Amino acid sequence: MQLVVARIGRAHGIKGDVTVEVRTDEPELRLAPGAVLATDPPSAGPLTIETGRVHSGRLLLRFEGVRDRTGAEALRNTLLIADVDPEELPEEEDEYYDHQLMDLDVVTVDGAEVGRITEISHLPSQDLFVVERPDGSEVYVPFVQEIVVEIDLEEQRAVIDPPPGLIDDRAEIASARQAAEEAAEEAGTTEPAEGRVGDGGGMDDEPKRDQA
Structure with a gap:
C-alpha cells in the first residue's frame, strides 16, 4: 500500500535542502536517510533521502542528485510516497x-x-x-x-x-x-419574569440602607 508521508516545500539555502510538510507520525522511519520514495507527480522521482535534519522546528531533507537551490525549487509541492505493508501496525498501543x-x-x-x-x-x-x-x-x-x-x-x-x-x-x-x-x-405557561423567585416575588423590595 502506498501512503503520502510528506510534501516538499520551499528550498532552504543553496545546497539542495528542502523543507517538508510531514504527513506521518513516524518521520524517523519513513523519512530516514536511505529511504527511497515514490513521488506525485511520478516524473519527479523516485527520490532517495541523503540527509535529514531539524532546523527551527522544521524538517529539512536533501535528496541524492539534488545539489543546488534550482534543483530543490523544482521539487516544490511534490508529494513523497512510501510503500507500507497494509498489515503493519504502529509500535505504540x-x-x-x-x-x-x-x-x-x-x-x-x-x-x-x-x-x-x-x-x-x-x-x-x-x-x-x-x-x-x-x-x-x-x-x-x-x-x-x-x-x-x-x-x-x-x-x-x-x-x-x-x-x-x-x-x-x-x-x-x-x-x-x-x-x-x-x-x-398552548399550556398557558410563560417563563417567570427576570429577577423573580417563585410565587412570592421576594425580590420586589428595594434593599434598605443601614442607618447611621
Missing part, C-alpha cells in the same frame, strides 16, 4: 495509521449512526476525523481520548462520546426548541 481509520463507521456510545470517516486532518494542535454524514454534510471530530472512546478495527467502527453541540443538527435543535415553545404557549 492505541496509535493508528491513516489508512486504518479511513472508511470506519462512526457511531455514538448510544449506538446512533453518525457517518463515515472520509479524511484524517492533521492540524498542529490535534488530529481531526472528517466524517461524512448520511445526508452528505460533514462533521469534524477531534481524535482525542475524551471523545473517541473506542477504535474497533475488526468491526470497522469508531465509537465516540461527543460533547453537546459537536454533531447536533442545528435545524433539529431549532425545530425542537420551537416545538417546546409552542407546547408551552
Whole structure:
C-alpha cells in the first residue's frame, strides 16, 4: 500500500535542502536517510533521502542528485510516497495509521449512526476525523481520548462520546426548541419574569440602607 508521508516545500539555502510538510507520525522511519520514495507527480522521482535534519522546528531533507537551490525549487509541492505493508501496525498501543481509520463507521456510545470517516486532518494542535454524514454534510471530530472512546478495527467502527453541540443538527435543535415553545404557549405557561423567585416575588423590595 502506498501512503503520502510528506510534501516538499520551499528550498532552504543553496545546497539542495528542502523543507517538508510531514504527513506521518513516524518521520524517523519513513523519512530516514536511505529511504527511497515514490513521488506525485511520478516524473519527479523516485527520490532517495541523503540527509535529514531539524532546523527551527522544521524538517529539512536533501535528496541524492539534488545539489543546488534550482534543483530543490523544482521539487516544490511534490508529494513523497512510501510503500507500507497494509498489515503493519504502529509500535505504540492505541496509535493508528491513516489508512486504518479511513472508511470506519462512526457511531455514538448510544449506538446512533453518525457517518463515515472520509479524511484524517492533521492540524498542529490535534488530529481531526472528517466524517461524512448520511445526508452528505460533514462533521469534524477531534481524535482525542475524551471523545473517541473506542477504535474497533475488526468491526470497522469508531465509537465516540461527543460533547453537546459537536454533531447536533442545528435545524433539529431549532425545530425542537420551537416545538417546546409552542407546547408551552398552548399550556398557558410563560417563563417567570427576570429577577423573580417563585410565587412570592421576594425580590420586589428595594434593599434598605443601614442607618447611621
